[in-house]
Amino acid sequence: AVEVVESGGGSVQAGGSLRLTCVASGSSIYRRYTAWFRQAPGREREALASIYHEAGSTYYNDSVKDRFTISQDNAKNTVYLQMSSLKTEDSAMYYCAAGPVSAYWYDPSGYLWWGQGTQVTVST
Numbered sequence: 001a002v003e004v005v006e007s008g009g010g011s012v013q014a015g016g017s018l019r020l021t022c023v024a025s026g027s028s029i030y031r032r033y034t035a036w037f038r039q040a041p042g043r044e045r046e047a048l049a050s051i052y053h054e055a056g057s058t059y060y061n062d063s064v065k066d067r068f069t070i071s072q073d074n075a076k077n078t079v080y081l082q083m084s085s086l087k088t089e090d091s092a093m094y095y096c097a098a099g100p101v102s103a104y105w106y107d108p109s110g111y112l113w114w115g116q117g118t119q120v121t122v123s124t
Contacts, residue, residue, distance in 0.1 A: 002026040002113045004034070006096045009118030012086055020081040020118060022096030028112075030100040034079040035111060036070065038092035038120075045095075047106035051079060059105040086122045093117040 008020040022034060035050035049070040050059045058070050069082040079096065097111035104110070 002028050002031050002098055004096045004098050004113050004115040006094065006115040006118040009094060009120045011121045011123065014086060014088055014122055014124050016086050017084040018120060020094055022079045022115065024077040024098055030112060031098045033101045033105065034096060034098045035105065036081045037095045037097060040092035045108060049081065050105040088122050088124060091120060091122045094120050
């Protein structure tokens with residue numbers, strides 16, 4: 001089994017930056033991708049970015065690709081989400097998820113393991 005734990009959330013002013021960290025423990029042949037999702041109150045869960053561990057290939061939601069960067073340190077089983085030029089609408093709970101992925105990187109059903117989330121609040 002795999003456990004993923006997020007950290008790095010917090011409060012930041014608009015225009016600022018944050019780096020989220022997702023550490024995976026345990027191993028599985030199905031942990032091929034790790035992604036970041038977010039969900040704000042009253043809104044649907046949104047896929048932000050995903051990374052394919054073996055090749056380092058990255059995938060982004062068009063809405064954040066110019067501001068967010070996903071990266072990994074395979075030796076540490078860690079995935080990062082660097083967020084810059086943050087906006088108030090980026091405020092949400094951010095989740096890390098890992099899994100084999102279905103047909104689409106942004107499909108939540110393709111991720112088997114989910115963290116508890118880390119809150120990001122962006123204020124003016």
